[in-house]
Amino acid sequence: MSGLVTLDSKDAAPDDVIEVLQRDGGVILAHYLDPSRLERMRNDLLPLLESQPVGEDEFFGKRTRRISSLFAKTRVSADVVMHPLYQTAARHFVCVPQERWSGDNRIEVTCDLQVGMGQAIQIGPGEGGQALHRDDGAFFWSRRFGREARLQIMLALTEFTAQNGGTMVIPGSHHWDDDRKPLASEAIPTVMAAGSALLFLGGVYHGGGTNRTTDEWRTGVTYSLDASFVRQEENHYLALTPELVASYPEPVQRLLGWSMSGRALGWIERDGILRDPNFLVSSSPAPERIQI
Ligand SMILES: O=C(O)CCC(=O)C(=O)O
C-alpha cells in the first residue's frame, strides 16, 4: 500500500470514513480543525510542551515531550472529541449492541463512549521509531472478542512527514490475530498537514515514527474514544476538578466519565437510590437509575 487513504472532513460521508476504517484500520481526515481552532490549540499547548522535560524510557521516547490532562489545558479538546465524523465512526465500531439474558427477558444492551486518554506528543529531532503496538493492549483487548474497544485520533498540530516522525501505521493489522508479530517493513508513515487528523482503531499496529530531521519537532495531539465499560487509561477523576468538568457541555462531561456505561456501570448512590452521576456536575436533577 502506497499510503493511507485521505478523505476531506468538509465533504466526507460518515459511511466512507467507516468503510476505509473497516478495511485499513486507519484513515486521514484533512481539514479536521478549522484554522482558528488549530491556532488556539497551538497557542494553548506549544508553550506548555516547550517547558516539558523529555521522556525517560524507550517506549515513551527520550527525545519526546508529552503532556496530558488536556481538557484542563485546551478547551479545543471538546471540539476534537465531539467532531461528528469521529463520534459517528467511534459509535459504529465501539458501541455495538449486544443481547443478554436478564431473567426471562432477552434484552439489548449498548455501551457508550468515553474519553480514555488525551496526550500532546512532540517527537524531537533524533528520536528513534517507537515499538509498534496496539493501543487497546492497555486494557488487554483481544482480537478474539470480535469487536473494537477504541477509536483513537492523532491530530497534527504541526505537519506530519515521513522524515519528522509521522505516526507509522500497518494498514489492515486490526484484522490480525493476537499472535502475528508486526514488522517495521510493513508500516507506512502518516503524512498530513497541520489541522488534519489520523483516525485509527485500537487494534491497529502503529507507533511514533523516527525523526530524521535536525530541527523539526513533530507535534500531535491524541485522544481516544473508548467503550465506556473499560477502565479509562488516563484518570480524569483525579486529574480534573468537578468544577472544571462542570464548565463543559453535558455531552463532554459524560465523555470524561461523569456518566454511566449503559445501565449498569458507574452509578453513585444518593438517598438510597443508585443514580447516574452526571447530576454532580450539571444542573439537571438526579435521575433514578433504570433497573436492569
Ligand atoms: O506519537 C505518535 O505518533 C504515536 C504515539 C503512540 O502511539 C503512543 O505513544 O502510544
Ligand SMILES: [Fe+2]
Ligand atoms: Fe500508541
